[in-house]
Amino acid sequence: MFDLGNVLDLPLIWYGLISTAIFLYVLLDGFDLGVGILFPFAPSDQCRDRMMNSVAPFWDGNETWLVLGGGGLFAAFPLAYSLLMPAFYIPIIFMLLGLIFRGVAFEFRFKATGSSQRIWDYSFHFGSLLATFMQGMVLGTFVQGIEVQGRSFAGGPFDWLSAFSVMTGFALVCGYALLGATWLIMKTDEQTQAWARKCAGYVLIYVGFFIALVSLSMPLINADVKDLWFRLPNLFLLLPMPGLTVVFCILLWLDLHRGNEYRPFFFSIGIFLLSYIGLGVSTYPWLVPFKVSFRQAAAVSQSQSLLFAGTAVLLPAILIYTAYCFYVFRGKASHEGHY
Amino acid sequence: MFSNIDAVILARAQFAFTISFHIIFPSFTIGLASWLAVVEWRWLKTGNRLYEDIYRMWVKIFAVTFGMGVVSGVVLSYQFGTNWSVFSDKVGNVLGPLLGYEVLTAFFLEASFLGIMLFGWNRVSKKMHFASTLIVATGTLISAFWILSANSWMQTPAGFRVGEHSLLYPTNWMQVIFNPSFPYRFIHMTTAAYLTTAFAVGGIGAFYLWRKRHVSHARIMLGMAMIMAVFVSAFQALVGDMHGLNTLEHQPLKVSAIEGIWETQRGAALKLFGWPDQQEEKTKYCIEIPKLSSFILTRDLNGEVKGLKEWPKEKRPPVAVVFWSFRIMAGIGVLMIATGAIALVLYLKKTLFRARWFQLWCMAMTPSGFIAVLAGWFVTEAGRQPYAVYNVLLTAQTVSPVGVTPIAMSLIAFIAVYGFIFSAGVYYIVLLVRKGPETENDKEVFGSHGVKKPPLVTNNLGSQSGGQDV
Numbered sequence: 121m122f123d124l125g126n127v128l129d130l131p132l133i134w135y136g137l138i139s140t141a142i143f144l145y146v147l148l149d150g151f152d153l154g155v156g157i158l159f160p161f162a163p164s165d166q167c168r169d170r171m172m173n174s175v176a177p178f179w180d181g182n183e184t185w186l187v188l189g190g191g192g193l194f195a196a197f198p199l200a201y202s203l204l205m206p207a208f209y210i211p212i213i214f215m216l217l218g219l220i221f222r223g224v225a226f227e228f229r230f231k232a233t234g235s236s237q238r239i240w241d242y243s244f245h246f247g248s249l250l251a252t253f254m255q256g257m258v259l260g261t262f263v264q265g266i267e268v269q270g271r272s273f274a275g276g277p278f279d280w281l282s283a284f285s286v287m288t289g290f291a292l293v294c295g296y297a298l299l300g301a302t303w304l305i306m307k308t309d310e311q312t313q314a315w316a317r318k319c320a321g322y323v324l325i326y327v328g329f330f331i332a333l334v335s336l337s338m339p340l341i342n343a344d345v346k347d348l349w350f351r352l353p354n355l356f357l358l359l360p361m362p363g364l365t366v367v368f369c370i371l372l373w374l375d376l377h378r379g380n381e382y383r384p385f386f387f388s389i390g391i392f393l394l395s396y397i398g399l400g401v402s403t404y405p406w407l408v409p410f411k412v413s414f415r416q417a418a419a420v421s422q423s424q425s426l427l428f429a430g431t432a433v434l435l436p437a438i439l440i441y442t443a444y445c446f447y448v449f450r451g452k453a454s455h456e457g458h459y
Numbered sequence: 460m461f462s463n464i465d466a467v468i469l470a471r472a473q474f475a476f477t478i479s480f481h482i483i484f485p486s487f488t489i490g491l492a493s494w495l496a497v498v499e500w501r502w503l504k505t506g507n508r509l510y511e512d513i514y515r516m517w518v519k520i521f522a523v524t525f526g527m528g529v530v531s532g533v534v535l536s537y538q539f540g541t542n543w544s545v546f547s548d549k550v551g552n553v554l555g556p557l558l559g560y561e562v563l564t565a566f567f568l569e570a571s572f573l574g575i576m577l578f579g580w581n582r583v584s585k586k587m588h589f590a591s592t593l594i595v596a597t598g599t600l601i602s603a604f605w606i607l608s609a610n611s612w613m614q615t616p617a618g619f620r621v622g623e624h625s626l627l628y629p630t631n632w633m634q635v636i637f638n639p640s641f642p643y644r645f646i647h648m649t650t651a652a653y654l655t656t657a658f659a660v661g662g663i664g665a666f667y668l669w670r671k672r673h674v675s676h677a678r679i680m681l682g683m684a685m686i687m688a689v690f691v692s693a694f695q696a697l698v699g700d701m702h703g704l705n706t707l708e709h710q711p712l713k714v715s716a717i718e719g720i721w722e723t724q725r726g727a728a729l730k731l732f733g734w735p736d737q738q739e740e741k742t743k744y745c746i747e748i749p750k751l752s753s754f755i756l757t758r759d760l761n762g763e764v765k766g767l768k769e770w771p772k773e774k775r776p777p778v779a780v781v782f783w784s785f786r787i788m789a790g791i792g793v794l795m796i797a798t799g800a801i802a803l804v805l806y807l808k809k810t811l812f813r814a815r816w817f818q819l820w821c822m823a824m825t826p827s828g829f830i831a832v833l834a835g836w837f838v839t840e841a842g843r844q845p846y847a848v849y850n851v852l853l854t855a856q857t858v859s860p861v862g863v864t865p866i867a868m869s870l871i872a873f874i875a876v877y878g879f880i881f882s883a884g885v886y887y888i889v890l891l892v893r894k895g896p897e898t899e900n901d902k903e904v905f906g907s908h909g910v911k912k913p914p915l916v917t918n919n920l921g922s923q924s925g926g927q928d929v
Binding site for chain 2: 121122176177178180181183184186187188190191192194195196198199201202203204205206208209210212213216217219220221223224226227228231232271272273274276277419420422423426427430431434435438441442445448449
């Protein structure tokens with residue numbers, strides 16, 4: 121039977137691929153969830169139309185990375201999928217419900233007239249907010265670890281609820297809002313852009329604060345994480361990461377006040393990437409932190425091989441046509457309906 | 460123990476609800492995407508603006524339906540883990556790659572090019588736009604391919620072995636993907652999706668004819684729908700029959716439940732109606748056609764048909780659900796074939812677009828495809844119970860270690876949210892239908908980006924109700 125397991129380190133490759141898929145989800149859906157979070161605070165209805173139009177052609181493709189994250193985890197690491205999902209039962213359900221309200225708002229809002237449009241404005245906002253907050257809580261629960269016995273989740277239905285996970289929930293809301301605001305700076309102009317600039321400035325302060333808070337509390341929660349980061353020579357090897365994060369935050373801050381339109385979005389991506397790598401370093405090699413490593417959770421090599429053979433061809437293709445779609449809808453978004 | 464059973468029932472109820480809700484949308488969008496591709500092709504080929512109007516009207520309905528399909532589909536991809544984590548652990552090695560391929564080969568295609576289909580009118584060439592429609596249509600079919608392969612494998616598992624931790628391991632991918640029931644189920648379902656779309660489109664075309672609005676558009680809609688009704692509904696009967704014989708070969712118990720036959724017998728009658736009683740082990744109040752069941756299943760009037768009592772009680776599916784769902788599905792199939800036959804006669808008499816009673820009939824048939832698809836899935840899914848993977852893994856053994864309360868609460872939340880979303884979606888689709896296709900008169904394009912701006916001097920002629928082109 122077809123098996124690449126002898127020539128490739130498939131579990132490691134899949135660990136990398138799933139991590140990449142989740143990161144791309146965070147970035148791509150991050151900016152449109154962020155637009156949803158900022159939505160009701162926009163100065164005018166015309167601004168809101170513009171904001172919605174700036175993400176309308178992309179949201180569906182962006183959300184597909186979430187399906188790839190879940191589906192990929194199921195395919196490549198079924199054990200991790202079957203341990204994590206019951207542990208995150210309630211936040212995942214809330215996230216899905218939030219995404220439903222967010223998703224249908226795109227279709228319904230442009231068809232609604234008068235005051236009923238308001239319903240979908242709020243559906244878009246609260247849906248985005250709920251989905252983001254729940255994703256943040258899932259992240260917080262993930263890094264704290266879950267109860268496992270044998271091959272099944274052994275904790276309670278509310279294990280995910282903790283001060284730390286609430287904090288990561290708020291942190292992610294601010295993070296996505298930053299991505300959303302800098303996206304709007306790039307994709308809109310005039311009044312909307314000026315407002316987005318102001319928003320990004322405020323939100324950046326919160327983002328910096330939360331990054332510091334999470335970075336400091338992680339070593340306090342787990343001794344291994346503390347040991348990993350503060351042991352010599354690791355400390356010096358890893359130091360460029362928080363250092364670069366600080367530099368990016370400063371550069372972003374300066375750009376927001378100098379008027380560059382494109383760079384802020386890419387600095388935000390940089391900040392997300394560094395934080396993500398930081399979390400990755402802290403949780404490696406665990407897929408269910410501190411209980412099950414990615415090697416233990418891996419599907420048999422035949423299964424990983426079959427999917428990898430396809431992914432090697434399909435993923436680059438997906439990236440190319442996704443880029444093409446972003447290219448087709450380049451430039452500033454209009455406030456008028458397109459179809 | 461008792462609470463465990465409750466959790467299983469609740470988890471099943473939740474999954475049945477969310478997946479039934481979801482399948483409504485793909486069964487429409489699979490057909491609609493292909494039909495839109497045909498309409499756009501006709502437009503590019505003939506230059507007839509009517510096709511463009513029809514495309515632009517239906518692509519909006521497509522967008523609403525597709526959006527609801529996406530959001531309800533994302534839920535399913537996570538429910539395998541939240542509600543059926545043991546199932547995920549046990550079959551992940553086998554089914555995981557299939558679902559992975561569905562995302563990689565279909566979902567990204569559909570999602571990315573849908574953006575161009577909806578918003579790309581003035582940003583890409585007409586050819587590229589048509590290509591996007593074709594890609595989306597192809598994506599829906601690829602998606603159906605993988606998900607039906609996975610589902611069929613659960614019905615007729617093949618190409619695997621049971622290994623350590625009683626996990627399932629793949630031994631032959633071709634046998635897994637092209638498992639015995641897959642080709643039949645794939646053709647049966649995609650044909651069903653095409654018919655669902657045809658009758659929905661035809662019904663709305665008939666509605667316009669009835670109201671004498673958008674008549675030239677409506678003739679195209681109804682005409683194309685009836686072409687499908689004539690050829691495809693008869694084809695579907697053929698496919699359905701083959702699918703049934705395939706089920707008889709691999710899941711004979713399901714067929715016995717469909718037939719409502721308890722005792723193994725020769726020359727079995729076809730029960731048109733009746734009430735299967737699981738406790739008393741018989742089907743009451745039957746109206747029967749002698750020997751027909753034997754003939755359909757064995758091609759012999761005196762062939763042997765196995766009864767439900769051949770299997771132990773605890774292995775039997777809920778017979779009444781299977782029995783009745785099958786009759787609803789098959790009954791609608793008969794009505795569809797009849798519609799096609801009538802349409803053919805009317806067409807030859809040159810009254811297809813004028814017969815008033817036929818317009819009413821087609822309007823009544825608008826939701827028929829959806830009901831038939833749901834009923835069909837009830838037959839096949841309820842019919843494989845009590846197994847999740849047929850004869851390999853019991854449904855009761857696959858549920859997540861999650862308490863009753865979270866499952867019950869989330870079930871209620873899904874019912875409330877889906878109810879609200881579905882009502883809104885139907886409402887907006889009804890609005891789009893009422894508005895109808897925008898004709899040339901009121902579709903003048905202003906400005907440089909092809910956006911509609913109100914003209915400075917309004918000319919109300921022909922724009923009050925979307926163009927009265929009678």
